[in-house]
Amino acid sequence: MSVKSSSVLKAENVSFSYPGNGGTLHDINLGITRGEKVGIIGPNGAGKTTFFLLACGILRPVSGVIRLFEKPVTGSKFNPQAALVFQKPDDQLFCPTVREDVAFGPQNMGLDAQEVDRRAWEALYKVDAASLAERPVHHLSEGEKRMVSIATALAMHPGLIIYDEPSAYLDIRTRRRLITLMPGSAETIIVASHDLELVLEVCTRVILMDQGRIITQGDPAGIMGDETLMQAHGQEKPPSLVPHYYRHQH
Amino acid sequence: MSVKSSSVLKAENVSFSYPGNGGTLHDINLGITRGEKVGIIGPNGAGKTTFFLLACGILRPVSGVIRLFEKPVTGSKFNPQAALVFQKPDDQLFCPTVREDVAFGPQNMGLDAQEVDRRAWEALYKVDAASLAERPVHHLSEGEKRMVSIATALAMHPGLIIYDEPSAYLDIRTRRRLITLMPGSAETIIVASHDLELVLEVCTRVILMDQGRIITQGDPAGIMGDETLMQAHGQEKPPSLVPHYYRHQH
Amino acid sequence: MHIPDGILPVPVTLGGYAVCAAAVFFCLHRINKRPDPAADIPKAALLTAAFFVASLIHIPIPPASVHLVLSGLLGVLLGFFAIPAILIGLFFQAAMFGHGGLTTLGINWVIIGFPAMAAHYIFRFGLRGRQGPKQTATFAFLAGSLAIMLSVLFFSLLLVTAVPADLGAAVEKTAMLVLIVAHVPLALIEGVITAMTATFLLRVSPRVLHGV
Amino acid sequence: MDPRCRLAGLFVLIFAYSFVSDFRLLGAILAFTLMLFFMSGLPIRFILQKLKLPSIIILVLVLILPFVSGQNILLDLGFISLKQEGLHAAGLIAARFLCIIITVMIVLHTAPLLTHVKAMRAMGLPWIMADMALLTGRYLEVLGSDLKRMQIAMRLRGLNASRPGLYMLRTRAWLCGSLLVRGLERADWVYRAMRLRGYGQSMAAPCEYRVTALDMAVLAASVLTAGTFTGLEIWFGL
Numbered sequence: 024m025s026v027k028s029s030s031v032l033k034a035e036n037v038s039f040s041y042p043g044n045g046g047t048l049h050d051i052n053l054g055i056t057r058g059e060k061v062g063i064i065g066p067n068g069a070g071k072t073t074f075f076l077l078a079c080g081i082l083r084p085v086s087g088v089i090r091l092f093e094k095p096v097t098g099s100k101f102n103p104q105a106a107l108v109f110q111k112p113d114d115q116l117f118c119p120t121v122r123e124d125v126a127f128g129p130q131n132m133g134l135d136a137q138e139v140d141r142r143a144w145e146a147l148y149k150v151d152a153a154s155l156a157e158r159p160v161h162h163l164s165e166g167e168k169r170m171v172s173i174a175t176a177l178a179m180h181p182g183l184i185i186y187d188e189p190s191a192y193l194d195i196r197t198r199r200r201l202i203t204l205m206p207g208s209a210e211t212i213i214v215a216s217h218d219l220e221l222v223l224e225v226c227t228r229v230i231l232m233d234q235g236r237i238i239t240q241g242d243p244a245g246i247m248g249d250e251t252l253m254q255a256h257g258q259e260k261p262p263s264l265v266p267h268y269y270r271h272q273h
Numbered sequence: 274m275s276v277k278s279s280s281v282l283k284a285e286n287v288s289f290s291y292p293g294n295g296g297t298l299h300d301i302n303l304g305i306t307r308g309e310k311v312g313i314i315g316p317n318g319a320g321k322t323t324f325f326l327l328a329c330g331i332l333r334p335v336s337g338v339i340r341l342f343e344k345p346v347t348g349s350k351f352n353p354q355a356a357l358v359f360q361k362p363d364d365q366l367f368c369p370t371v372r373e374d375v376a377f378g379p380q381n382m383g384l385d386a387q388e389v390d391r392r393a394w395e396a397l398y399k400v401d402a403a404s405l406a407e408r409p410v411h412h413l414s415e416g417e418k419r420m421v422s423i424a425t426a427l428a429m430h431p432g433l434i435i436y437d438e439p440s441a442y443l444d445i446r447t448r449r450r451l452i453t454l455m456p457g458s459a460e461t462i463i464v465a466s467h468d469l470e471l472v473l474e475v476c477t478r479v480i481l482m483d484q485g486r487i488i489t490q491g492d493p494a495g496i497m498g499d500e501t502l503m504q505a506h507g508q509e510k511p512p513s514l515v516p517h518y519y520r521h522q523h
Numbered sequence: 524m525h526i527p528d529g530i531l532p533v534p535v536t537l538g539g540y541a542v543c544a545a546a547v548f549f550c551l552h553r554i555n556k557r558p559d560p561a562a563d564i565p566k567a568a569l570l571t572a573a574f575f576v577a578s579l580i581h582i583p584i585p586p587a588s589v590h591l592v593l594s595g596l597l598g599v600l601l602g603f604f605a606i607p608a609i610l611i612g613l614f615f616q617a618a619m620f621g622h623g624g625l626t627t628l629g630i631n632w633v634i635i636g637f638p639a640m641a642a643h644y645i646f647r648f649g650l651r652g653r654q655g656p657k658q659t660a661t662f663a664f665l666a667g668s669l670a671i672m673l674s675v676l677f678f679s680l681l682l683v684t685a686v687p688a689d690l691g692a693a694v695e696k697t698a699m700l701v702l703i704v705a706h707v708p709l710a711l712i713e714g715v716i717t718a719m720t721a722t723f724l725l726r727v728s729p730r731v732l733h734g735v
Numbered sequence: 736m737d738p739r740c741r742l743a744g745l746f747v748l749i750f751a752y753s754f755v756s757d758f759r760l761l762g763a764i765l766a767f768t769l770m771l772f773f774m775s776g777l778p779i780r781f782i783l784q785k786l787k788l789p790s791i792i793i794l795v796l797v798l799i800l801p802f803v804s805g806q807n808i809l810l811d812l813g814f815i816s817l818k819q820e821g822l823h824a825a826g827l828i829a830a831r832f833l834c835i836i837i838t839v840m841i842v843l844h845t846a847p848l849l850t851h852v853k854a855m856r857a858m859g860l861p862w863i864m865a866d867m868a869l870l871t872g873r874y875l876e877v878l879g880s881d882l883k884r885m886q887i888a889m890r891l892r893g894l895n896a897s898r899p900g901l902y903m904l905r906t907r908a909w910l911c912g913s914l915l916v917r918g919l920e921r922a923d924w925v926y927r928a929m930r931l932r933g934y935g936q937s938m939a940a941p942c943e944y945r946v947t948a949l950d951m952a953v954l955a956a957s958v959l960t961a962g963t964f965t966g967l968e969i970w971f972g973l
């Protein structure tokens with residue numbers, strides 16, 4: 024945890040394509056500094072998830088470099104500083120009980136048993152899932168699974184958490200809890216979401232992607248309020264940016 | 274297709290509980306008539322999906338009766354008049370290719386091959402997925418899967434389509450297409466969703482459920498605009514009902 | 524532990540098909556007598572797919588790494604459905620990866636299928652309704668490792684006796700011994716994995732362990 | 736082309752191949768396979784890729800048999816000797832194996848695998864088998880990508896994949912158990928979806944295939960070829 028460095032994620036001319044597919048990401052340049060809350064929006068297939076997998080070192084760019092905390096990302100090394108919350112929580116949970124699942128990461132970081140336990144409970148309390156600790160993971164509701172999968176990331180005390188569509192299938196109460204939780208969950212966060220209202224509430228910067236390219240980035244209200252820009256990339260102005268949006272029906 | 278009858282779904286004192294679980298639905302009374310577009314909202318675990326499974330005869334109520342088109346629902350009979358679009362499209366599409374999947378329902382209705390084919394293509398054109406016809410289902414994106422699973426329902430020309438959280442994981446463009454498609458998809462529709470804006474745009478009546486009970490029902494804007502009622506059941510007033518909602522942040 | 528095409532003489536491969544067909548028809552008959560046979564098909568099919576996928580998991584044993592077979596666990600969970608399931612699994616393996624073969628489908632079924640059924644009975648009769656994690660683990664271990672050892676026995680017997688060359692009794696014996704001894708570590712690993720998976724299922728979803 | 740004829744032809748051919756043991760005929764079936772291969776227009780790389788995995792047993796047999804089987808010594812290397820019968824057996828195994836696997840690849844890879852399952856259903860495969868096989872095939876790739884994503888999640892949380900011992904086995908067992916639980920849970924929903932669209936209504940699936948003259952010709956040709964090889968093998972063996 025180099026305290027001086029302020030760059031968290033830096034992508035330089037990153038391109039990527041899946042084997043047998045055309046280009047998926049083209050020449051991505053992006054810098055994210057400590058403390059930023061960045062939202063990434065864009066249609067299905069824009070390449071958001073792919074970019075996250077590159078950032079975590081699971082995929083390797085065809086060209087270009089990605090640096091995490093000023094170190095180039097290499098595929099083989101596990102970096103507990105960056106955590107990823109998957110699009111489908113089912114994919115992230117594999118231990119018999121919630122507590123074991125949350126403790127899995129800290130255990131692999133080589134912490135002692137007491138510290139592992141402390142971190143697991145702390146994370147569970149943060150997402151308000153302490154009562155689920157001994158439940159089997161596979162029979163939680165979708166919303167509970169999501170919160171637990173966030174706890175598995177929190178328990179590693181990462182400097183950066185990447186959320187991939189965190190609000191799908193959540194009810195409104197849980198989504199609200201997520202929105203209040205997210206800003207404090209790590210120093211720096213990146214969120215990809217189709218839930219523009221969530222991005223609007225959580226993020227300090229928004230990046231619009233389409234077809235593997237970064238179209239524009241900047242202030243959330245500014246970008247999302249730009250109707251022509253949003254519509255050109257299959258987006259819509261979120262209702263809360265449209266005064267008196269409700270049109271009377273029937 | 275009894276043209277005279279106007280009651281589509283009628284639940285009388287329906288209760289249900291999963292084996293080994295407490296009561297999941299308590300004393301549900303509900304009548305839905307022809308041509309209505311009904312939205313069901315409520316937190317995770319309220320029992321929305323369970324109610325749909327009861328209505329389709331997949332589960333049987335512990336007590337009470339459900340009538341579909343004025344006939345009591347029995348588990349064993351296949352009723353092509355009512356179609357259900359599942360929460361997770363992956364589980365709804367089980368054939369190798371899109372075309373086969375859409376044709377599966379009409380085939381089982383005993384139609385001849387030509388009519389089956391005609392209906393499959395018609396449904397695929399309606400959801401704008403004709404170009405996907407020969408694609409393997411598991412290579413589709415989440416949004417495409419959702420649209421195809423709607424086509425599988427449309428192909429049976431049901432009088433009632435039940436949608437269970439249709440907008441999760443959809444990008445904004447696809448969600449918009451869904452919203453324009455839904456009202457015309459069947460004479461009567463029922464939608465359960467956490468996406469209140471969608472319910473607001475599509476439905477003529479809204480039902481609020483919590484903990485296995487119907488709390489209230491009525492005009493969508495009226496119910497969803499009632500802040501205290503909504504908050505008491507873990508809901509929020511949707512942003513488009515709040516003039517000048519956007520609070521300036523940071 | 525699959526015998527590829529081209530080694531066995533035709534009477535043996537056809538014999539394998541005959542035994543396999545008889546077993547499958549017997550099973551389908553039993554399954555058809557259930558009140559709603561269609562209800563169990565998705566379960567059996569998805570478990571078959573899950574097993575097929577799980578057998579792609581690598582277990583590193585330095586310097587090499589092995590794939591799991593999981594036939595014991597499959598027998599335990601699928602019961603009578605294990606018989607068609609294994610045939611289907613073998614067909615996909617042969618057709619997709621060229622693992623095993625199409626002429627030897629029947630004989631490979633004999634090699635994997637009978638031990639899987641044996642595992643089923645070891646587990647069910649061993650446990651006899653008891654549910655403790657210790658017993659579950661013990662009998663799952665036995666089921667998993669014995670299924671492999673039985674399969675190895677069938678496999679090496681067939682390979683050594685049916686190969687189109689005269690080996691001589693001494694060579695045959697050593698070859699079999701070598702094959703069997705070489706598979707002991709795999710059988711142990713299978714047993715441990717089967718036991719651990721069974722206890723996992725017992726904790727997480729005992730319904731799965733009750734089988735189809 | 737009608738996949739039923741193709742499948743029937745394939746089985747007749749590969750059984751005929753595995754019946755051949757005369758050396759002159761081995762040459763003939765090799766030549767015939769090569770001809771099929773060039774007619775199919777498949778790239779050589781494709782076959783080489785498919786040959787990598789299954790040939791270990793064949794390789795071992797082909798390398799060992801010439802030294803352990805038979806009496807007629809061709810070449811004496813002192814501690815070990817090359818024998819004629821063993822060499823014959825090794826050649827036999829290798830040639831049959833190559834012919835069969837190449838023919839199978841050619842025939843099966845010209846259409847999706849599930850098409851062949853459907854063809855088998857049309858040829859009288861019991862419905863339980865056919866439905867199970869179709870569903871299994873349909874969900875193989877789905878569960879496969881589930882597995883991949885779970886493995887990624889494990890790595891991201893610091894799984895040390897090469898750490899030996901019970902830890903390694905336990906994480907593998909959890910992975911395997913998670914797959915099974917997820918599979919079964921998915922099966923519940925799949926069954927519901929199938930029921931809602933009328934599965935189990937005892938509707939026979941309509942036959943989608945029509946046999947053309949070309950199909951019959953190809954089938955007849957493969958039966959004839961197989962018959963010729965079998966006949967010649969018996970003739971030479973007399």
Ligand SMILES: Nc1ncnc2c1ncn2[C@@H]1O[C@H](COP(=O)(O)OP(=O)(O)OP(=O)(O)O)[C@@H](O)[C@H]1O
Pocket residue numbers: 041042044047065066067068069070071072073074110414415444
């Ligand atoms: N494993 C893969 N192999 C080949 N192509 C892939 C693979 N995964 C994704 N793709 C393709 O890469 C493109 C980008 O996919 P990606 O999942 O990154 O999109 P996304 O922005 O996350 O979309 P969504 O909003 O649906 O999550 C898509 O066109 C997709 O079809």
Ligand SMILES: Nc1ncnc2c1ncn2[C@@H]1O[C@H](COP(=O)(O)OP(=O)(O)OP(=O)(O)O)[C@@H](O)[C@H]1O
Pocket residue numbers: 164165166194291292294297315316317318319320321322323324360
């Ligand atoms: N198969 C099952 N066995 C036991 N309990 C179940 C089962 N399925 C659901 N439940 C329980 O029944 C209750 C109602 O679940 P249901 O899925 O109907 O809720 P829902 O309103 O659809 O929620 P969501 O918004 O998350 O879809 C929940 O408490 C859930 O845990």
Ligand SMILES: [Mg+2]
Pocket residue numbers: 071072073110187
């Ligand atoms: Mg994505």
Ligand SMILES: [Mg+2]
Pocket residue numbers: 321322323360437
């Ligand atoms: Mg639901």
